[in-house]
Amino acid sequence: DGSLLFQQVPMVEIDGMKMVQTRAIANYIAAKYNLYGKDLKERALIDMYVEGMFDLNELFMYYEIQPADKKEQHFANMMDKATNRYFPVFEKALKDHGQDFLVGNQFSRADVQLLEIILMAEEFKPGILAKFPLLQSFKARISNIPTIKKFLQPGSQRKQPVREEDVPKVIAIFY
């Protein structure tokens, strides 16, 4: 009925708009609620971090829909990227400035997204933060922020990982 600009979801009705395109929606929410840094340069840094996280998230997302003979290789690749490409960058960022948050000494969407991706990675491999002490304390710290803490509790709108038995349904709808 014309609600989906490019015939795709996600779609979010917000402030009189029917927004599509994940990044557009996330950008809008982040800017509106002051989670996007204080100036252009902080936004640039947040964007760089967040885009890296999107790339890793995509690897996680595609794992469930891999054919059986490709799953193991995909798993190895995504774990390798998490521990050798992405996590070291965020560990170093925290180490270099010694602050509580990734960018500008202030809570931002980069922190939210990093926590999300850490938790997803741990669902795949529980000890994955073993070599990243600063990410471990980051995880504890951000998880304690009241709004985040509430979201992490049972009964919130946070969703579960896709179940194996639902994968064929997802594929049928979207692919």
Place this chain on the structure above:
Amino acid sequence: MSRKPKLYYFNGRGKMESIRWLLAAAGVEFEEEFLETREQYEKLMQGGSLLFQQVPMVEIDGMKMVQTRAILSYIAAKYNLYGKDLKERALIDMYVGGTDDLMGFIMMFPFLSAEDKEKQRAVIVQKATSRYFPAYEKVLKDHGQDFLVGNNFSWADVHLLEAILMVEEKKSDVLSGFPQLQAFKARISSIPTIKKFLEPGSQRKPVPDDKYVETVRRVLRMYYDVKAN
């Protein structure tokens, strides 16, 4: 002291081309360093220049920026091509997301086998004519303005023109059902900075060829088969 932005990438389109377009549209001169060898790439990585060990990388305003989207957003905001407020920015982000997805179908094209190329050409044309072009045609028809967002030239217009030209390279008459887009194409192409970028001798890159594919594979050691999505 204001140095020109410097782009680090292969001598070809890939993910850097949208950045070249946007800088050119904004009238910003830029320099380029082309990756030809594995050694150059490893040197960049070892020097700590590539945050996630990937290119594109753009040196701009004292930063070594990576991640195409981050770079484009920064340039758009800096040169006033990102709308006048949050809501215009939201629209621009939505439209750019669409053209990004469309160009994504084309980006892998040179890496496909001959047989997959034919299939992918059909996919590109189908997506363009049934999903993306109708959306932008309607936007232009509904407000009747010259530009996609806010009656002002923006990143969304540059990106759409780039996408239109790329799809036309795959099927030259692909705009035949889209009169608004035809007029849009003519209009945006005449903007002086864009017009200059479309002329021979500019830093715009040609359609990728086998040499480009070979260079990318060699530098990135990307020898696996690329499958269409």
